[in-house]
Amino acid sequence: MFFEKYGPLADAYVAENEQNVIAAIKRLVDVPSVEGAPEPGKPFGPGPAAALAEGLALAKELGLATHNAGNYIGWAELPGTGDKQVATITHLDVVPQGNGWTADPFDMQVKDGWLIGRGVADDKGPSVLCLYALKFLKDHAVPLRHSVRALLGANEETGMADVDYYLKNFAAPDFCFSPDAEFPVCHGEKGGFNGSLVSGELHGNILEFEGGVAHNVVPDRAACLVKADITALTGREGITLEAENGAVRIRGWGKGGHAAMPAGTVNAIGLIVDYLLDNRLCTPEEEAYLKVLQKLHHATDGSGMGIAASDQVFDPLTIIGGMIKFEGGCLWQDLDCRYPTAITGAEIERRLNEACAGAATVREARWSEPFYIEAGDPAIQALLDTYNQVTGEHGKPFTMGGGTYARHFPRAVSFGPERADLALPEFAGPMHGANEGANIAHLMQALKIYILALLRLQDLEL
CATH class of the missing domain: 3.30.70.360 (Alpha-Beta Plaits)
Structure with a gap:
């Protein structure tokens, strides 16, 4: 009943908002946000602070409550009736542009169903998906048992001091997933x-x-x-x-x-x-x-x-x-x-x-040290079931060499939106490479997955 009830609503919402999502990703990508020299009130330099400000401005426009924690990290959130919290965490800082680009990396382009620009995949595109997933919950007045928070970091690429600051000053979520890797679910990092x-x-x-x-x-x-x-x-x-x-x-x-x-x-x-x-x-x-x-x-x-x-x-x-x-x-x-x-x-x-x-x-x-959570954790299974139901696949949890925010939290995993089986066209490159690309259709499918996953997590005893 869960999928039958919310699946069609999510499909309609994703279709209605595709162009809005693309425009929002461009807003963030067009802000150069490589770490710079610290300035007063801007611990990671002006670029990450500007991107965080833009991300929180977008969240406010979507009708979400926001908070900026000293430009270390920020978030948008929806309250729940209980005292437990589910969170997503993405980041708005990026690696330097590097060499070999065929266009300005901080002027996002749309080409043949792909987005091209620094951060479209890592991790500004996924940041927008999380904000739009929260907007779905708000727009459809979904009764939330657990509060939902979309964390937006500003220092993932060069030290993760943002999440260190957060965990020192704020309570860790009861479960968190980071859309900064591949589907279906990564439950361990080297x-x-x-x-x-x-x-x-x-x-x-x-x-x-x-x-x-x-x-x-x-x-x-x-x-x-x-x-x-x-x-x-x-x-x-x-x-x-x-x-x-x-x-x-x-x-x-x-x-x-x-x-x-x-x-x-x-x-x-x-x-x-x-x-x-x-x-x-x-x-x-x-x-x-x-x-x-x-x-x-x-x-x-x-x-x-x-x-x-x-x-x-x-x-x-x-x-x-x-x-x-x-x-x-x-x-x-x-x-x-x-x-x-x-x-x-x-x-x-x-x-x-x-x-x-x-x-x-x-x-x-x-x-x-390596980070690992047993694949049988109910929250991991909820994410996996959602992914498989949306895609029709039979994916299994995996481990990886990449390092994400997940390793910093007591109960967290990374969850998409990349796909190992998706071939890049000639004009697009990988995360951290020249002409970084993200496939629009897959981003839109990921949005549906995140909406349904957040809904499914509401049924768990966290």
Whole structure:
């Protein structure tokens, strides 16, 4: 009876609001919201604060009560008759635009049934879906047993200090889902390890080395300025050379993507490292460090650095080098590692230092342990049942390497709206990549799923 009662209402609502949803997503995407230098009242810089203001303005226009918690995080909500709370949590900050875009990433475009722009998939599009799901509940005067809150974060991509602030100052929801992954339901996330491989102070041939836009993005381009004679060098696939004041600027051209899903990517930093070593352009001290980086970049499963690991719960470990810089006479290659239960953050740090063999040291190491909730949890089953009923599929809960807000809450999962089986057209790219795309039809289906899931959660004893 549940589906028969609300399914047709949700279908009609989604059809009526499709263009409104697209326009709302554009409003948010068109606000550049990469983390910036903190300002008074804007802990993550002006961009995320502006996006949060726009998101809350949209929520107010939809008739929802809103609150801005010091530009750390905000929310829209509907009250329930009881003392329990269901929440969704998405984020309005984005990774830097990166390179390779065919249009302005902060001017959302609609093309052949797709939205193109930074944040359409991660995570401004899903943010709008959550607000419109609450609007459905309000417009249809659904009697709510549990209050429903749509949380809008502002620091997911670079530290999740927003949710730390929230949980320090406000009570955690009794159940929460984050539309920041794939369907059907993700009930576990790998551990996350970050740090940097740092050389000793170098006084050799490398004059500059830079690449990458964020620690959790495989870099699609990088550049190194090195003392060399360009007439003795030739380019190769993925490498171009430019003479510059008696030196040579080596540019690497790879294929970017999300650090949690590095299959199919090509790390531009790794291309340059190989070129420098193959052409013997560096001093022995520099070569020793570069050989460490070569082991890192040649195997995203960690086998080159002696940290490969797998278990029965998660996919195998992954590791990438996202950004490199030459600072204070030292090279810094940062790391983004997603690891299963078969290894610990402390063991990863130990083995990485061992693999460096004195040519580099691990600095600023930090990690979070894997997160996992049993798939039989009634709330997880409610989400799964909703997804399968809407789609006609027989999906099963899964675990992943990506890290979402869910891991910060006592009872939470990530829930769509991406689909692993959805092929990207040539003109669209993945989350964190150039030409980030989101399929309109799938977004609209996700809106229906979220509406019905929030309704179904009302029947549970939380």
